[in-house]
Amino acid sequence: MNGEQVCVVGGGLAGIAAALRLVDAGARVTLLEARPELGGATYSFRRGDLVVDTGQHVFLRCYREYRQLLDQLGTSGGAHLQDVFAVPILRVGVPPHLLTRTRRLPAPAHLLPALINYRPLRVGQRIAAIRGAAALRGVDPDDPANDEISFGDWLTRHGQDAPTVRRLWELICVAALNAPPHRASLALAARVFRTGLLDRADAGDIGRPTVPLSELHGEPAGALLRERGGTVHTGVKVREIVPDQGQFQITADRVRLTADAVVLAVPHPQAARLVPAQAAPDRERWAGLGAAPIINVHVRYQRRVTDLEFAAALDNPVQWVFDRTPPGSTGQYLVTSISAAEPLLRTPAGRLGRAQLDALADLFPAARRTPVRDVFVTREPRATFRQGPGTRRDRPAAGTRLPGLALAGAWTDTGWPDTMEGAVRSGRQAADVVLAHLGSRSSTTEAPT
Incomplete structure (x- = not known):
C-alpha cells in the first residue's frame, strides 16, 4: 500500500468500520458524511437536559465484529454485556417471568429449562417449541432456498400454533428482524436463532449501551480517524461519483476530490442514485429491499x-x-421500542404517547400513580430494509463491476440481518475489496519489465 487516496462515502457503522480498516492498512482516507456527525442510524440528540438516542439498539455476545469495533474505539466500557442471557417477560396481572439460559448445560441443551418452564405457554406448546428449536438447528442460513421461505410458514409446518408463535417466536423475530414471522425470511430467522441462541450457549447474552450512542460510536470514531491521519468531513452531501481513467471524481457540498478507490456506505436508496451505472447495472433491484x-x-x-x-x-x-x-438524575426515563411499526407510522404522536402510557401503567402499576414530566415520540421510517422472503436476491455483494468501487451497509449481502453486526461486517468486507484492488494495481505497476 503506497498511501492511495480512498474516499468513504457515509459515516454510519459500515463507513466507520471501512475507514478504520483502510487507514490501518496505510491508505489515505477521506470520509464524507451528510449528517452533522458520524454514527448513521446510531446517533443521539439533545432535548432539554436529556440526551436522546434515535433508537434502542442492543447487541449479542455473538456480535463479534461489532464488539471488536467497540474495542478499537475504546468504548467497550460504555456498554453492558450480560453474564447470562436473561429477559424479563411481562404480562398484565401476573408476576414477571424470567426467560433465561442455564450455565450448566452446553448448547442447545442450555435452553431446555427455559422452554420447559416458559409460563406464557401451556405444557404441550412448550414441548412443541422444543421440537421446533431442534428442527431450526438444521436450517442452513446460507442456503439461498431457505431465503425464499417465510419463517411463519416454516413454523406452522413444524407444529407451532398461533399462541406459541405470538408468545415465543415472534417475541424475538420482531425485535431482531423488524418483521413478524409470516413476513420474515427463514434464512435470516435461522441466522438469528441459530447464531444467537442455539449453536453456542453464551452467544445470546444481551448487551446494551450505557452511554449515548454518539459517545459510543460517532464521536470516538471521528477522533480516532483523525488521529490516524484520516480526513473527516461532516455536513457534506455527495452529489456524484464519476469513474475517470482508473480513478474516481467525487463531487460533494464544498468538497471535490479525486480518489483511487471508493467505498459507498450509504442506505440503499442513496446508493442506487450515486453508484455509476456501469458499476451496478442491476441497481434498480435494490429498491425491492x-x-x-x-x-x-x-x-x-x-x-x-x-x-x-x-x-x-x-x-x-x-x-x-x-x-x-x-x-444521578431524579425520576425515571423509560423508552418503549415498537418494531415492525408500519400500522402506527402515521398515528399522531399524542395518540401514540397516550397508548404507550396506558400500556406502561398496566405493566407497572406504580406508573399509574406517578406524574409524567415529559412524553415524546421518535420515528425511524427507514430503520431497516424489509427482511422478508426473497430478500437475498436483491442484496448486492460488496464488490461491483468497477474495480475500486465497493458497497457497504447492513443491506448488502453479508448473510446477516440488518443489525449493527451486519453493518460492521459489511464495512470491513468493502474495505477488503478495495485493498485487494489497490494491492493488485500496485503489483502490476511495480512489476519488473
Whole structure:
C-alpha cells in the first residue's frame, strides 16, 4: 500500500468500520458524511437536559465484529454485556417471568429449562417449541432456498400454533428482524436463532449501551480517524461519483476530490442514485429491499416506576421497554421500542404517547400513580430494509463491476440481518475489496519489465 487516496462515502457503522480498516492498512482516507456527525442510524440528540438516542439498539455476545469495533474505539466500557442471557417477560396481572439460559448445560441443551418452564405457554406448546428449536438447528442460513421461505410458514409446518408463535417466536423475530414471522425470511430467522441462541450457549447474552450512542460510536470514531491521519468531513452531501481513467471524481457540498478507490456506505436508496451505472447495472433491484420502520416512545416520570433495566411485554402495545435514566438524575426515563411499526407510522404522536402510557401503567402499576414530566415520540421510517422472503436476491455483494468501487451497509449481502453486526461486517468486507484492488494495481505497476 503506497498511501492511495480512498474516499468513504457515509459515516454510519459500515463507513466507520471501512475507514478504520483502510487507514490501518496505510491508505489515505477521506470520509464524507451528510449528517452533522458520524454514527448513521446510531446517533443521539439533545432535548432539554436529556440526551436522546434515535433508537434502542442492543447487541449479542455473538456480535463479534461489532464488539471488536467497540474495542478499537475504546468504548467497550460504555456498554453492558450480560453474564447470562436473561429477559424479563411481562404480562398484565401476573408476576414477571424470567426467560433465561442455564450455565450448566452446553448448547442447545442450555435452553431446555427455559422452554420447559416458559409460563406464557401451556405444557404441550412448550414441548412443541422444543421440537421446533431442534428442527431450526438444521436450517442452513446460507442456503439461498431457505431465503425464499417465510419463517411463519416454516413454523406452522413444524407444529407451532398461533399462541406459541405470538408468545415465543415472534417475541424475538420482531425485535431482531423488524418483521413478524409470516413476513420474515427463514434464512435470516435461522441466522438469528441459530447464531444467537442455539449453536453456542453464551452467544445470546444481551448487551446494551450505557452511554449515548454518539459517545459510543460517532464521536470516538471521528477522533480516532483523525488521529490516524484520516480526513473527516461532516455536513457534506455527495452529489456524484464519476469513474475517470482508473480513478474516481467525487463531487460533494464544498468538497471535490479525486480518489483511487471508493467505498459507498450509504442506505440503499442513496446508493442506487450515486453508484455509476456501469458499476451496478442491476441497481434498480435494490429498491425491492424497501424499508421497515421502528417507533420509540420516550417517557420521563417524576419517580421510579420499575426496577427492571429492560423487559419484553406480551399481549400488550409495549413490545420492549428500556430504562435509560441518566446516572444521578431524579425520576425515571423509560423508552418503549415498537418494531415492525408500519400500522402506527402515521398515528399522531399524542395518540401514540397516550397508548404507550396506558400500556406502561398496566405493566407497572406504580406508573399509574406517578406524574409524567415529559412524553415524546421518535420515528425511524427507514430503520431497516424489509427482511422478508426473497430478500437475498436483491442484496448486492460488496464488490461491483468497477474495480475500486465497493458497497457497504447492513443491506448488502453479508448473510446477516440488518443489525449493527451486519453493518460492521459489511464495512470491513468493502474495505477488503478495495485493498485487494489497490494491492493488485500496485503489483502490476511495480512489476519488473
